[in-house]
Amino acid sequence: xxxxxxxxxxxxxxxxxxxxDYAVEISEGMVVLDAVHLVQMVHAPDLxxxxxxxxxxxxxxxxxxxxxxxxxxxxxxxxxxxxxxVKIEPMKTFRxxxxxxxxxxxxxxxxxxxxxxxxRPADNADGTWNMAQRDVDRVQEFRKCIECFxxxxxxxxxxxxxxxxxxxxxxFIMWNAALEMHPLDTDDRLKELKDDNGLGYCNITKCCTxxxxxHIAITDNAIIxxxxxxxxxxYDPLGWLWSKATGT
Amino acid sequence: xxxSKALPPPTxxxxxSRTDAWWIPSLLTFLGLGFxxxxxxxxxLVGKNxxxxxxxxxxxxxxxxxxxxxxxxxxxxxxxxxxxPFTPGIFIAWAPAGFRFTCYYYRGAYYxxxxxxxxxxTVGEPRSSYLGENWFPLVMxxxxxxxxxFALALMLVLAYDAVESTxxxxxFGLGVGSLLTMMNVVLIGxxxxxxxxxxHLLGGRADSLPVxxxxxxxxxxxxxxxxxxxxxxxxxxxxxxxxxxxxxCAMGFIPDLRIF
Ligand code: SF4
Ligand code: SF4
Ligand code: FES
Ligand code: FES
Numbered sequence: 001x002x003x004x005x006x007x008x009x010x011x012x013x014x015x016x017x018x019x020x021d022y023a024v025e026i027s028e029g030m031v032v033l034d035a036v037h038l039v040q041m042v043h044a045p046d047l048x049x050x051x052x053x054x055x056x057x058x059x060x061x062x063x064x065x066x067x068x069x070x071x072x073x074x075x076x077x078x079x080x081x082x083x084x085x086v087k088i089e090p091m092k093t094f095r096x097x098x099x100x101x102x103x104x105x106x107x108x109x110x111x112x113x114x115x116x117x118x119x120r121p122a123d124n125a126d127g128t129w130n131m132a133q134r135d136v137d138r139v140q141e142f143r144k145c146i147e148c149f150x151x152x153x154x155x156x157x158x159x160x161x162x163x164x165x166x167x168x169x170x171x172f173i174m175w176n177a178a179l180e181m182h183p184l185d186t187d188d189r190l191k192e193l194k195d196d197n198g199l200g201y202c203n204i205t206k207c208c209t210x211x212x213x214x215h216i217a218i219t220d221n222a223i224i225x226x227x228x229x230x231x232x233x234x235y236d237p238l239g240w241l242w243s244k245a246t247g248t
Numbered sequence: 249x250x251x252s253k254a255l256p257p258p259t260x261x262x263x264x265s266r267t268d269a270w271w272i273p274s275l276l277t278f279l280g281l282g283f284x285x286x287x288x289x290x291x292x293l294v295g296k297n298x299x300x301x302x303x304x305x306x307x308x309x310x311x312x313x314x315x316x317x318x319x320x321x322x323x324x325x326x327x328x329x330x331x332x333p334f335t336p337g338i339f340i341a342w343a344p345a346g347f348r349f350t351c352y353y354y355r356g357a358y359y360x361x362x363x364x365x366x367x368x369x370t371v372g373e374p375r376s377s378y379l380g381e382n383w384f385p386l387v388m389x390x391x392x393x394x395x396x397x398f399a400l401a402l403m404l405v406l407a408y409d410a411v412e413s414t415x416x417x418x419x420f421g422l423g424v425g426s427l428l429t430m431m432n433v434v435l436i437g438x439x440x441x442x443x444x445x446x447x448h449l450l451g452g453r454a455d456s457l458p459v460x461x462x463x464x465x466x467x468x469x470x471x472x473x474x475x476x477x478x479x480x481x482x483x484x485x486x487x488x489x490x491x492x493x494x495x496x497c498a499m500g501f502i503p504d505l506r507i508f
Binding site: 064185203206 | 254255256257258259264265266267268352355356359360365366369370372373376378380381382383386387390391392393394444445447448452453455456457459463473474476
């Protein structure tokens with residue numbers, strides 16, 4: 001059986017960590033999460049790693065594999081160069097609890113602050129609404145999100161500039177977009193997006209889109225359209241005059 | 249709210265755990281845009297050899313004043329100070345330049361390649377302070393849609409140039425230069441009609457997407473938008489190539505081949 005070495009970051013805080021090498025036997029079809037489980041079985045039963053579905057759907061097994069934020073369960077060993085040790089680290093943007101497990105609760109606190117869905121009164125007597133299919137499709141793309149927070153991890157505004165207090169990150173700009181573009185929603189989140197959520201911090205470098213395991217076009221379909229709506233309201237005097245004049 | 253004290257320190261400049269050739273895309277952007285900037289500025293400032301027969305370099309696009317027969321209002325205008333070197337390119341070039349400078353795709357690309365913010369995803373940055381596009385000066389990027397209006401008008405000019413490129417001295421014809429001029433319209437069109445701001449104005453701004461003709465336009469723009477990066481590069485090099493072709497003909501380096 002061929003062997004491969006996994007260089008795993010161990011430790012229980014950001015400041016105390018070290019890389020340890022573990023060699024395990026690998027076989028065809030394995031993913032990184034399998035290798036981590038083998039390491040737990042053979043060498044280090046105390047190695048902490050979070051996972052749930054092993055199907056790329058629960059968003060639990062997020063980590064950084066050879067420096068790129070990825071789901072461990074969806075990263076095939078056959079796609080990695082196994083002639084050198086494979087580096088596995090926890091997500092850098094969040095506080096480490098132990099080894100590969102980070103505390104992502106900041107994300108849930110951010111989400112709580114975003115204004116909830118506020119639908120208009122029902123269109124029909126039976127309490128249902130009518131929506132055009134293309135409008136459903138547009139916001140449905142954002143619903144594919146599995147909240148793995150890999151996009152939050154890779155975004156340099158959080159990762160390198162640690163603006164967690166001023167910037168909500170791509171996942172939640174997209175959450176805002178899903179609500180803002182929703183044809184039934186009646187609330188308005190643009191002021192918050194601009195002033196409190198730090199939309200302007202995004203410099204559209206598209207790293208979030210690159211790492212999203214659900215292949216959501218976060219930057220093109222959610223962030224930039226939100227930037228454009230903010231321009232409508234705050235940075236476009238001619239557009240403002242035009243809509244005043246035409247009543248649109 | 250943040251646990252920033254418990255977070256690891258920022259990655260040092262150019263450090264990363266990535267093992268792939270992460271520096272290649274930004275290096276290519278740096279070289280590509282750098283070359284275009286240097287060549288484009290030179291080609292506009294020299295102010296000559298930008299036309300040949302029915303062709304005009306797309307860098308000049310619309311010649312308002314100038315010495316070639318393409319000039320709309322005749323020779324160098326009287327208000328132009330005598331001491332200032334004159335080039336017809338200057339009247340138009342600021343518009344496409346501003347359009348590209350404020351384009352969402354190019355912004356992301358040059359923030360990475362020229363400002364290392366970041367050079368590539370998960371690669372350490374040189375500065376710890378960060379303002380993004382939240383504050384001056386980068387908040388000015390929001391003027392993009394105003395440049396879009398000029399860019400749309402310039403599409404008409406380029407289309408006009410393409411028609412003109414078939415009007416030879418001996419009547420209607422087709423040369424390699426005509427084909428290149430037409431290709432240029434297609435490439436610039438694919439880029440301009442894929443603009444995020446246009447997509448927004450055509451329907452993205454509303455919660456109910458348009459239907460009918462406007463809906464078809466929105467879908468077309470969205471289709472171009474999906475490949476905005478590719479159109480951006482193809483059209484940039486298209487412009488360069490056509491300029492070089494016209495210039496080489498004008499300078500007598502190569503003959504223009506007539507198809508008929
Ligand atoms: S595109 Fe914006 S939100 Fe996405 S990673 Fe880059 S800066 Fe962050
Ligand atoms: S947008 Fe994509 S990368 Fe971000 S949390 Fe959702 S699934 Fe993960
Ligand atoms: S274990 Fe569920 S996404 Fe990987
Ligand atoms: S976004 Fe690229 S041209 Fe408008």
